Amino acid sequence: MPLSDAQTQKMQRKRRQILIAAATLFAEYGYEGTPVKKIAEAADVSFGSVFTYFKNKEALFHSAVTEPLKEFERLVDEIDPEEDDVLAELETMVAKHIRVYASMNEFLILVTRVLTHYRKFPETFKELDEFQERLRTKVMRLVEAGQEKGVLHEQDPENVATIYTSLLLGLRLNLIDEPDSRMWEQLVPYALQVFGPKR
Amino acid sequence: MPLSDAQTQKMQRKRRQILIAAATLFAEYGYEGTPVKKIAEAADVSFGSVFTYFKNKEALFHSAVTEPLKEFERLVDEIDPEEDDVLAELETMVAKHIRVYASMNEFLILVTRVLTHYRKFPETFKELDEFQERLRTKVMRLVEAGQEKGVLHEQDPENVATIYTSLLLGLRLNLIDEPDSRMWEQLVPYALQVFGPKR
Amino acid sequence: MPLSDAQTQKMQRKRRQILIAAATLFAEYGYEGTPVKKIAEAADVSFGSVFTYFKNKEALFHSAVTEPLKEFERLVDEIDPEEDDVLAELETMVAKHIRVYASMNEFLILVTRVLTHYRKFPETFKELDEFQERLRTKVMRLVEAGQEKGVLHEQDPENVATIYTSLLLGLRLNLIDEPDSRMWEQLVPYALQVFGPKR
Amino acid sequence: MPLSDAQTQKMQRKRRQILIAAATLFAEYGYEGTPVKKIAEAADVSFGSVFTYFKNKEALFHSAVTEPLKEFERLVDEIDPEEDDVLAELETMVAKHIRVYASMNEFLILVTRVLTHYRKFPETFKELDEFQERLRTKVMRLVEAGQEKGVLHEQDPENVATIYTSLLLGLRLNLIDEPDSRMWEQLVPYALQVFGPKR
DNA sequence: AATGAATGAGGATTCATTCAT
DNA sequence: TATGAATGAATCCTCATTCAT
Known part of the structure; x- marks a missing residue:
């Protein structure tokens, strides 16, 4: 039945x-x-x-961390490295990311726990790592496009991506008790800077 | 006796x-x-x-986190905002920080735990927060000096400091299973960029 | 469900x-x-x-002491100060009390613990105290009735009640390893004496 | 040396x-x-x-209970069954006992503990029991003298002694939080009553 | 599927006693 | 003798998981 x-x-x-x-x-x-x-x-x-x-507490934790991840998949998908105006695309992306990270406080605390104890949550870590890799790859593509188009200074795109995603996570931790807010918005241009935009 | x-x-x-x-x-x-x-x-x-x-497990944790902090106090003290060559001073500082953060893996995992659960470790959080504030202040001073001397682009020094310290912490988390190494060294110029050095 | x-x-x-x-x-x-x-x-x-x-060991102790108390409530209820033959009522009461106290060895050890460490068991002490107060009051009433009817010598009923309840408890402690038995029965007339019956 | x-x-x-x-x-x-x-x-x-x-905690407890006992030995010694005026002697004794018991709160809490758990403190219990036996014997003697002299009603002296010592202990427990005081003094005549004085 | 009682392993903490100095 | 650090057994309580209803 x-x-x-x-x-x-x-x-x-x-x-x-x-x-x-x-x-x-x-x-x-x-x-x-x-x-x-x-x-x-x-x-x-x-x-x-x-x-x-x-099944058990651990499975619950795993789901609590990985299922919301799906929602954030569009943060990756929406990045368009083919976009003509790379600087505009970058700015849109950063603004969006900053906004989302600001609002994801709770979720990112869980992520942090997984990262710092990846041996305890290997499955969960793997999924987070893959997500992060997808994000990094997309960002790299965009950086490459920008450099080809001559709007970004030449730098190793991989390192730029690392720096950028680290910055997002670090901000979330440093502003842990910061009310999700304007504070965050004003950081956009500063974050943009790591991409090496020509002025 | x-x-x-x-x-x-x-x-x-x-x-x-x-x-x-x-x-x-x-x-x-x-x-x-x-x-x-x-x-x-x-x-x-x-x-x-x-x-x-x-006294108990919690006190042990507190000491395990805060006592090493004293060792890092020199990271703050050694920053000299009076230095003539601000760019050189900045580079020295960033290189040192990157190196230290790379080697502090274990310690920073504890710090992260305190940051994400500051309500559970209020005393410990307070001490970490104060340390971070001292670091931020010193960095701000240096940025201000650089801007006055015209070697850094004009930006809000406070935000720059926030971005910088966030970046350090974020790197540590993102490269959590990265062998302490050369990987880190090459990130120095990227981190420097957030200070807006004129090229 | x-x-x-x-x-x-x-x-x-x-x-x-x-x-x-x-x-x-x-x-x-x-x-x-x-x-x-x-x-x-x-x-x-x-x-x-x-x-x-x-909830915890203390709550268990509390229940172990106070729940049996309910059973003894009838020792209080059954005293009838309106009874015409006060002396007979008194004798019945004392005989009953002696019998019950003789059989309550275990319970009264717990009571004693609470009395001697009332600060450690404040809630429990309160309930015992209230019970004791109800008993004392009933005894006082009976003594008053006996004095009005002229079958008891004039004495402060409150003190008589104090003496009587103390005697019961003291007997239990003094005869602590006394097999519940005849020993106790023969003490009835002695206990009765504290009420000051006219001979 | x-x-x-x-x-x-x-x-x-x-x-x-x-x-x-x-x-x-x-x-x-x-x-x-x-x-x-x-x-x-x-x-x-x-x-x-x-x-x-x-030697250990138990020995300390033993000493803490039994050594003060020596001080109270005179309570036994001072009872004089040969005294002509038995009633006066009784009254003196009871008054003294009441006063002493009122002031021995702390000590009697320990005694109570030993009585209620005599199996845990067998040595200590033995000494207390012997003291109590000496007291009881002296009291019995006095009661016998009183009865012979015709100033006390005929009752089993042993039971009277039991009742009397029980009463003292019971009072101490019942008045456990009673400030050492006048309250106790007024109980003397009530306690005297258990000896069956002829009026 | 839903419920919540049953279980006992695991863990923080206390404390009597021992013992080196 | 005096001291107080060292030790680990003992104990209360929590809680994930199981399972009968």
């Missing part, structure tokens, strides 16, 4: 609730600092349910 | 052993992932001794 | 088992001298279960 | 300090609730010293 649509939807919703609660609590109290019981309460779901939706 | 010198020294050594073991394990397995028992073993010290040297 | 009746009953039984085991062991070995592990074993319950039924 | 007098005296004083501190803390926090470290601090003595004066 297949599940009715209503059933399936209800379950999907429950699963999402758990995931959201987990992400929030993991970010706030850390992985080990968050008992499954608390997640269940925050998600308004029975304790046992958490385990019917996720 | 005060303790003999030999006694005192032995104790200092023991304390240091515990601190080193703790830092290493905390970085590797995380705060909650590191049982005190393991720290004692790694430090070659009895379990109980950990508690004769540190 | 509420628990089935059978379930609920099983749980009630388990809880009671824990409580009984706890009371026995606390009396025998003292509060600190009784590990939770031992209680679990004596109650034939898993270690963890003790904590699903009681 | 025998110790100098000054030395011996100093040691005696230290020993006494420890004993006093121990008694106070044991009474306040219980045997298990009092770490040796705290006793040392309260006695203003080094931690190690406690163990040079007492």
Whole structure:
């Protein structure tokens, strides 16, 4: 007997609730600092349910980190290295990234945890690393295009990409208790600078 | 009957052993992932001794993070905003910072943990924040000097400092499994760029 | 999905088992001298279960002392100060109290612990104190009635009540290793004497 | 090399300090609730010293309970069953006992602990029991004398003694937080009553 | 699928006692 | 004798996971 649509939807919703609660609590109290019981309460779901939706706590953490990642895939896709006006494309990209990173506080705390303890979360780390690689590659392409077009100073595009993605992550950590806000917006031109735009 | 010198020294050594073991394990397995028992073993010290040297696990963590900080104080002190050749001073500074950050992998993992969970480690966070503020201030001064001397493009020195320190931290996280090495050295000119040197 | 009746009953039984085991062991070995592990074993319950039924060891102690108290409430209720034959009522009461105190050895050891360390068990002490106050009040009423009817010598009823309840507790302590028995029965007339019956 | 007098005296004083501190803390926090470290601090003595004066914690407790007992020996000795005016002698005794018990709060808490857990402190219990037996015997003698002289009603002297000593202990427990005071004084005539004085 | 009780391994901390100085 | 560091057993409590209902 297949599940009715209503059933399936209800379950999907429950699963999402758990995931959201987990992400929030993991970010706030850390992985080990968050008992499954608390997640269940925050998600308004029975304790046992958490385990019917996720094999165990680790799997829940994995999903809490990797599923939101899909949403950010467009940050990669939307970069267009073919674009004629590379500088404009760069600026659009940086502005968008800054905005998104500013709003991703919670998520990036989880990411940081995975990065600093990649041996504890190898699967999760792998997915994050792949995402980051895709982003880096796209950024590199754009830098190459800019240099070919003569609007960017010559630099190793790979290093530029490394510097750029590091900067985004570092900002998020340094401004950890900064209200998501204007503070961030004004940093756009500074971040742009790492690409070596000719003035 | 005060303790003999030999006694005192032995104790200092023991304390240091515990601190080193703790830092290493905390970085590797995380705060909650590191049982005190393991720290004692790694430090070659009895379990109980950990508690004769540190009030509790949290105090041990605090010391493991803040005591090494003192060593890095010179990174701040050695910056000389009065230096005539600002560009040279900047380059020296960045090269040094890059080198040190590359070698501080373990320590910066702990720092990251404190930053992402500052509410759990408020005292520790405070000390880190103060250090960072001292560093930022010194950097700002140097940027101001450079701009006055006309060797740096005009930018808000505060933002430049934020960008710079964020970049250092972000690099450390992004290159987390990067062997401390040449990789880092070549990033110096890229990092320098955020200061807006006139070419 | 509420628990089935059978379930609920099983749980009630388990809880009671824990409580009984706890009371026995606390009396025998003292509060600190009784590990939770031992209680679990004596109650034939898993270690963890003790904590699903009681928040912590202290709460378990509190329940072990205060819940039996409810059973003794009738010792208070059954005193009838309106009774015409006050002397007979008094004798009945004393005989009953002596019998009950003789059989409450274990429980009164716990009570004694609370009394002697009321600062450590403030909540528990409060409940015991209230019970004792109810008992004292009822006894006072009875004494007043006896004095009005001229069958008891005039004395401050409050003091009489204090003396009487103290005597009961003191007997329990002094005869601590006395097999519950006839020994006690013969003390009834002696205890009666504190009420000042006219001969 | 025998110790100098000054030395011996100093040691005696230290020993006494420890004993006093121990008694106070044991009474306040219980045997298990009092770490040796705290006793040392309260006695203003080094931690190690406690163990040079007492074999272990249990021996310290034993001494803390039994040594003061010697002071109370005169309570027994001063009872004179040969005294002509038995009633006066009784009243003197009761008044003295009441006064002393009122002031022995701390000590009697320890006694109570031993009584309720005599299996844990068998040696200590034995000494207390013997003291109590001496007291009871003296009281019995006095009661017998009173009955022979016709000033006390006929009752089993042994039971009277039991009732009397129980009453004293019970009062101490019931009035545990009663400021040592007048409250107690007024109880004398009530306590006297258990001896069955002819009016 | 949903629930929450049952379980016991794991971990932080305390503390009596020992012992080197 | 005096001191206080060293030790590790003992204990409370938490919590992920299992499982019966």
